[in-house]
Amino acid sequence: MRDAAFHAFFEQHYAGLSRLAFLMTGETSVADDLAADALTEVWQHWDRVAAAGDPAAYARGIVANLTRNWIRRQGRARRRLRLLGVLGGDPDRVQPDVPAVLEVRRALLVLPHRRRACVVLRYAFDLSEQDVATILDISVGAVKSQTSRGAHQLAELLGDRQIIERVGGWRGE
Structure with missing residues (x-):
C-alpha cells in the first residue's frame, strides 16, 4: 500500500x-x-x-x-x-531558439532566490499565496511583497511596461 x-x-x-x-x-x-x-x-x-x-x-x-x-x-x-x-x-551565451523564453529565464535567474521562488510558484505553478507561504515557510505577507517586488523587477529587467501596469505600477521598491 x-x-x-x-x-x-x-x-x-x-x-x-x-x-x-x-x-x-x-x-x-x-x-x-x-x-x-x-x-x-x-x-x-x-x-x-x-x-x-x-x-x-x-x-x-x-x-x-x-x-x-x-x-x-x-x-x-x-x-x-x-x-x-x-x-x-x-x-551560457547560446543562441536561443525561442528568444523570449530564454530572456525570461535569464531575468528569473537575476532575482534573489526567495523572490524568484515566490514568482515561479505563484505564476508558473498558479499556487495561492497561502500555499507558497507554506512551501517556503514564510508569512503570506512576505509572499505578497516578494511576489510583487519580483514581478516589478522582472518587468524592469524585461523592459515591459505593460507588466508593471498590470501589477500596480512601480513603487520604487
Whole structure:
C-alpha cells in the first residue's frame, strides 16, 4: 500500500517538481537531479509526509531548498574559477531558439532566490499565496511583497511596461 501510494505520487508530481527546479536553476539536467533528490527525501519520510495532508507542498519546499543550496554552491564554484582565471566570459551565451523564453529565464535567474521562488510558484505553478507561504515557510505577507517586488523587477529587467501596469505600477521598491 505504501509503495503504491508513493509510486502514484511520484508519477503525478515528478514532472512538475522538475519543472520547478528548472525554473529556479535554468539547468535541465540539474532540475531532474534536484527533483529526484526531493522525491528521495519524500520517500524516506513518506508515512509522515502523507499523513501531513499535502505531500506536493512538502516536495516543492524540498525542491526550493535544494535549488537554493545548488545555486549557492554554483556561485562559490564560479567565484573560485574566476579567481583562478579559468572562467572568462559567460558560458551560457547560446543562441536561443525561442528568444523570449530564454530572456525570461535569464531575468528569473537575476532575482534573489526567495523572490524568484515566490514568482515561479505563484505564476508558473498558479499556487495561492497561502500555499507558497507554506512551501517556503514564510508569512503570506512576505509572499505578497516578494511576489510583487519580483514581478516589478522582472518587468524592469524585461523592459515591459505593460507588466508593471498590470501589477500596480512601480513603487520604487
